[in-house]
Amino acid sequence: MTATATGGTLSPAPQGVEVLRAEGLSKRFGGLKAVQDVSFTHKQGEILAVIGPNGAGKTTLLNLLSGVYRPSAGRLHLMGHDVTDQPMEARCHAGLGRAFQIVRPFPEMTVHENVTVGALFGKPGQRLPEARERAWALLERTGMTAHADKAAHELTLLQDKRLEVARALATNPSVLLLDEVMAGLRPGEAQEAVALVRGVRESGVSVLFIEHIMPVVRDLADRVVVMDQGQVLAQGTYREVTADPRVVSAYLGTEEGLQA
Numbered sequence: 001m002t003a004t005a006t007g008g009t010l011s012p013a014p015q016g017v018e019v020l021r022a023e024g025l026s027k028r029f030g031g032l033k034a035v036q037d038v039s040f041t042h043k044q045g046e047i048l049a050v051i052g053p054n055g056a057g058k059t060t061l062l063n064l065l066s067g068v069y070r071p072s073a074g075r076l077h078l079m080g081h082d083v084t085d086q087p088m089e090a091r092c093h094a095g096l097g098r099a100f101q102i103v104r105p106f107p108e109m110t111v112h113e114n115v116t117v118g119a120l121f122g123k124p125g126q127r128l129p130e131a132r133e134r135a136w137a138l139l140e141r142t143g144m145t146a147h148a149d150k151a152a153h154e155l156t157l158l159q160d161k162r163l164e165v166a167r168a169l170a171t172n173p174s175v176l177l178l179d180e181v182m183a184g185l186r187p188g189e190a191q192e193a194v195a196l197v198r199g200v201r202e203s204g205v206s207v208l209f210i211e212h213i214m215p216v217v218r219d220l221a222d223r224v225v226v227m228d229q230g231q232v233l234a235q236g237t238y239r240e241v242t243a244d245p246r247v248v249s250a251y252l253g254t255e256e257g258l259q260a
């Protein structure tokens with residue numbers, strides 16, 4: 001596979017180069033340290049999973065990466081540029097895309113219109129016909145061509161997830177952040193979603209995802225960052241982190257807890 005950075009307005013990172021670097025990121029909510037001194041790197045072309053028990057700080061970390069929150073401390077680099085003080089829109093234009101778990105597409109608009117909006121947002125100044133064309137290409141890529149004219153509120157959950165990924169890709173990201181996109185899917189559907197994420201990576205987009213379903217993490221992730229109580233407990237391959245006694249202990253203290 002040849003992975004090249006495709007998105008963003010910053011210079012593309014060659015393969016093996018860091019697309020994201022978090023240095024000591026922290027976020028406090030009053031007295032609660034939701035994310036504490038988190039450091040990791042995300043390499044070009046890599047699928048990186050962030051896992052951890054409920055309340056570990058995964059969503060807060062994703063919000064720090066995408067710019068929903070400003071960190072209480074620490075720095076974030078995107079494609080070698082310090083984006084810590086940049087708002088969400090600027091990070092999006094610089095190549096950071098996010099598929100939201102909660103924020104819904106415009107329900108009354110068609111699938112194609114929703115993706116066109118993403119394309120217009122991701123590339124200011126782009127002409128409407130180009131954005132429409134790009135939306136068609138993304139629907140093809142995410143297996144949604146047959147549903148292009150459906151209103152977004154008519155979609156099944158799996159189709160909805162595909163649309164979310166298409167909308168995020170429409171912003172032309174170098175890095176795609178996914179927040180539990182497998183949630184609620186049946187096993188067969190989850191396998192389709194796994195194939196979709198692999199396809200995203202094959203197209204040269206690095207992927208960082210939060211996931212609770214361990215077989216999905218095992219199948220998808222090149223590397224795993226394990227969080228617990230706001231901190232990084234372990235980092236490594238799936239095999240390495242699941243063999244780490246501290247990780248086993250964080251997941252209810254049993255190896256079975258990790259198989260869930």
Ligand SMILES: Nc1ncnc2c1ncn2[C@@H]1O[C@H](COP(=O)(O)OP(=O)(O)OP(=O)(O)O)[C@@H](O)[C@H]1O
Pocket residue numbers: 029032034052053054055056057058059060061
């Ligand atoms: N906006 C907020 N205000 C106050 N506390 C918050 C806020 N968001 C998250 N928290 C707290 O921060 C901690 C980390 O929460 P977070 O949602 O990041 O964890 P998580 O690992 O994503 O959990 P889950 O797997 O259950 O979604 C929790 O104790 C949570 O209650």
